[in-house]
Amino acid sequence: MHQRRQLLKLAALGGGAAYLSALGGCAAALGPVGGPARAAAAPDYDDFYFVQLSDTHWGFSGPPNPDAANTLRKAVAAVNALEHPPEFIVFTGDLTHTTDDPGERRKRMAGFRDIVSALKVKQVRFMPGEHDAALDRGAAYREFFGETFYSFDHKGVHFIALDNVSDPGAKIGDEQLAWMKADLARRPKDSPIVVLTHRPLFDLAPKWDWATRDGAQAVEILMPYPQVTVFYGHIHQEHHHMTGHIAHHSAKSLIFPLPAPGSQPTRTPLPWDPAQPNRGLGFREVEAEPDAANYKIQEFGVTRA
Numbered sequence: 001m002h003q004r005r006q007l008l009k010l011a012a013l014g015g016g017a018a019y020l021s022a023l024g025g026c027a028a029a030l031g032p033v034g035g036p037a038r039a040a041a042a043p044d045y046d047d048f049y050f051v052q053l054s055d056t057h058w059g060f061s062g063p064p065n066p067d068a069a070n071t072l073r074k075a076v077a078a079v080n081a082l083e084h085p086p087e088f089i090v091f092t093g094d095l096t097h098t099t100d101d102p103g104e105r106r107k108r109m110a111g112f113r114d115i116v117s118a119l120k121v122k123q124v125r126f127m128p129g130e131h132d133a134a135l136d137r138g139a140a141y142r143e144f145f146g147e148t149f150y151s152f153d154h155k156g157v158h159f160i161a162l163d164n165v166s167d168p169g170a171k172i173g174d175e176q177l178a179w180m181k182a183d184l185a186r187r188p189k190d191s192p193i194v195v196l197t198h199r200p201l202f203d204l205a206p207k208w209d210w211a212t213r214d215g216a217q218a219v220e221i222l223m224p225y226p227q228v229t230v231f232y233g234h235i236h237q238e239h240h241h242m243t244g245h246i247a248h249h250s251a252k253s254l255i256f257p258l259p260a261p262g263s264q265p266t267r268t269p270l271p272w273d274p275a276q277p278n279r280g281l282g283f284r285e286v287e288a289e290p291d292a293a294n295y296k297i298q299e300f301g302v303t304r305a
Contacts, residue, residue: 049287051086054233055253059108060097064256064269092233093129093198109144129198130165138166156290162197164212192293195230205261227293252282
């Protein structure tokens with residue numbers, strides 16, 4: 001591990017102390033970029049990385065993304081083109097775009113499933129968004145992708161996928177909160193924990209539905225654990241927030257970007273720019289160091305230069 005940390009230090013000295021947006025060319029200092037260091041590191045470390053994609057909204061059509069029929073396929077191709085394949089991929093909700101027609105809902109889910117089956121990584125995990133699950137409390141979603149909440153372990157990190165969308169009231173619910181508390185009780189207090197969710201667990205912009213009504217209860221359950229990180233979707237943009245020691249990171253969308261929280265009266269999608277057709281769209285790599293509960297984020301666009 002000492003050798004790896006030296007490599008990360010060198011990456012930082014070389015100007016890599018940032019996560020990068022392949023579309024916008026912007027950067028923010030959040031720690032060394034995972035890619036170059038991972039490429040140089042020996043393969044026998046317990047460290048690993050995964051890819052988060054979110055808000056694909058398969059079935060959407062409209063002016064905010066005239067290329068909606070192709071964006072998901074481009075993202076799949078971009079992930080498959082990564083120099084080093086991730087150990088797993090997670091989609092954090094809104095796999096499909098909402099529809100009142102149960103038959104069309106299932107058709108969209110089948111279409112999404114068929115497209116992402118081209119991903120070369122064998123382990124792909126899914127979570128619902130409100131577009132997938134709120135109208136039927138997750139019934140169609142479960143037919144295609146299984147349970148809406150679950151936990152798993154990967155190389156020393158405990159992952160919890162929460163469902164805060166199947167309840168149309170935007171709640172996790174007492175039953176799931178009790179399950180989460182019992183699940184965590186089996187873990188040592190110093191375990192590195194990653195929570196995956198669709199809506200934010202904190203009140204980012206409740207008027208825009210950017211909140212979970214009982215999210216504070218989930219955060220309270222997580223508070224006794226000193227090494228917790230939350231990755232979510234729903235707001236179609238990067239956003240970073242701290243609740244005490246818990247870091248929350250939202251992911252970009254793969255359909256259209258939304259405005260910054262509270263920056264305008266409504267959350268109307270940002271206009272499509274023909275000169276920059278993929279502006280604001282993308283997915284991310286998350287590199288994990290389980291021993292330090294440290295995560296390094298690198299952002300990519302839906303196409304790779």
